[in-house]
Amino acid sequence: MFKETLITNDAVVFGILLTILAFVFETSGNKTGGWKKFYTIFPALLMCYLLPSILATMNIISPEKSNLYTMAKNYLLPASLVLMTLSIDLKSILNLGSKSIIMFLTGTLGIVIGGPLAILLISMVNPDAVGGVGPQEVWRGLATIAGSWIGGGANQTAMLEIYQYDQSLYSGMVAVDIIVANIWMAILLFCIGKSEGIDRWLKADNRAIEDLRVKVSNFQDSISKNPTFQDYIKLLGVTFGAVGLSHFFADITSNFFTSIVAEPESSVLCSGFFWLVLFSTTIGVMLSFTKQRNLEGVGASKFGSVCIYILVATIGMKMDVTKTMDNPWLLAIGGLWMFIHVMLMLGVAKIIRAPFFFLAVGSKANVGGAASAPVVASAFHPALAPVGVLLAVLGYAVGTYGAMLCAYLMSLA
16 A cells, blocks of 8 residues: 555556556456456456456555546447447337337336346335435435446446536446346356246247247348458547547537526536437447448447447546445345335246346346346357347447436335
8 A cells, every 4th residue: 555646647557557458358267267257246246346456456546646547438429329329220020020129128127127126125124325425425326327227338437427426435336237247147158058948937939049049140140350450440530430420419508508507517418428428328329220230240239349448447546446335235235125126027037938038138238238148148149149139239329318317216115
């Protein structure tokens, strides 16, 4: 532990953060030996938060003396939202069949209503567990989990910034997010081995899954290509052109509401960042109706993921690991929240006789996003992995709106 910050040069700090990300993903990709066991206990995403947090706690680097988070928030966050949404192919999603969409939206609904219900139920046992004042109000922190579980890392960060949760307490929310989501992931992967029996219980028809595999394989083949220099320049131009437009319209809109709202400091409509997130998501969705969605063929979502993980590392700098489990009741809220989500999905799957595949992928497209949904889909069949990506990308599109609705309901609860 250093009394004075050891490294204050942002160029050096940025290099350290990128080295940490490279190390985490290089070692987490090792499928054998000790690293596999390590990342079974400590997921890669957690380490991307935790390692920068440890460096900051030891005062090797300092968030107060760095502008990297501001850079990532204003440039890389909206860029990731554009990159993750421009590849949405609504026609292909509809061709997946109504049951897949119903299960995906049921998963979203389970998160939206599960948060407020969990708060209400836990408050009956321990009201202090769901309290807090100002930036430390628990619902503000839980809004970041809603963003993660409906959309992904970019939506989670958007909720953190919009609702201004105390970032020194944020590590507790990250812990709940990752622990609960990974327990559910483990249960799903176990159940996939027994999917035939589950489908019999659901009375589901699995013939649609094979048709789905063929359709998705054809779609991926039609857009994939070996990227050229021009492709990368076009990708960056479209992305940051959209980011620039988002900033432009966000400034105009936030200034307009600031001029007409009685108490602008307390209204989210006067937040430039709120409109930045909204416009970047909307522009990305609009681009998906154009030929620009084919930029996914040269790696749009991969570039989006890079932006997200740089953002994750800068957020990690602002976390205090000593406060991770200050409120163990948060795990109870997260567990109950996930239980509501799962029970709702099982009930709907039973009613509409949806295959377990749609339940599993629909859930992880919400809760795990683009990182987990393809893993679950490929556990059924490797060719089905893009289905998880497709639904997860849809999650990025609705994540901002769904999480804001959930946050509003939790604030009322």
